[in-house]
Amino acid sequence: MLMSPFVQAQTSNYKVVFDMSSRDSINQQAIVREIGLITGASPDAKLEVVIYGQGLELAIKNRSVQQPAVEKIIASNKATFKVCAMTMKRNNIDSTQLVPGIEIVPDGIYEIISKQQAGWGYIKVGH
Amino acid sequence: MLMSPFVQAQTSNYKVVFDMSSRDSINQQAIVREIGLITGASPDAKLEVVIYGQGLELAIKNRSVQQPAVEKIIASNKATFKVCAMTMKRNNIDSTQLVPGIEIVPDGIYEIISKQQAGWGYIKVGH
């Protein structure tokens, strides 16, 4: 029996915006794992995680279960994390409370659709 | 400490089709809130909510928890709501049972992908 080969090299058009509006720990773990797998095979992949709505906790310092993993991803430039300012405001979270390195965008949904319009792939994180 | 500025004006290419196949009340509340926030900052935004599958309840009169909010959005032309006729048929719902102003499309998934092909952004509502 032959196992299908694991292709290592992907083309340079590996660009994905991940829509993260979930506080579910399986989803938050999945996004971290997927970034590791993708950048392992495709170091040039452009990956962006947009956090809004129920996903906010992933971005909050000392509350995000994935904080060490997220900081490591950002430090190694494997992906960018952007959080929605409107979601922050609604939840009374200011920029000092964010996991270091996470950027703020005025509107998470607009950030996502802008990336789609620029030809990036779109993945809704969910299960 | 400086909070990132909340940008008010978005460009006129703010076009989104929302995929609503969830009966979850958090999701149904989220879509109503998001439409309010988006149109508050970008009055020219084109927003469409396509309801199908498990999302049907949002479209049903006297059953949708968000009925007043949905009617208000439709009356003020902030977004259109379209419900899948195949989902209605499967659930024995006819057009008289819909929240006033909600339109019927033959196939919700086709409606969504048609909007994608026309360059609209796509957001799956979920958490």
Next chain:
Amino acid sequence: MLMSPFVQAQTSNYKVVFDMSSRDSINQQAIVREIGLITGASPDAKLEVVIYGQGLELAIKNRSVQQPAVEKIIASNKATFKVCAMTMKRNNIDSTQLVPGIEIVPDGIYEIISKQQAGWGYIKVGH
């Protein structure tokens, strides 16, 4: 009262990639039902289901509740099912354990965004 007509014929640009990362039985049933409805009205539709992450069980022989339906869909060429090799590896599943006819792709997310880049519509299966 007039019910909106159920349009039967769809144009030939009915191409959808379904993102299936859910083990939820309602979602797994929904995808099977939707493929039946779409291909009933649009026999030329091109449909692909990409299975990864928590969705893996749908692809596993004698474990997938939808196995008979999936086999029937594949046999009648109504849709293709592709499963992510990285997800299989992580779960110690090899190709002999798959529902017959399901294909393996090296990276499920890359498969999805490739289809998006080729102009296919994208639907995240979820509720």
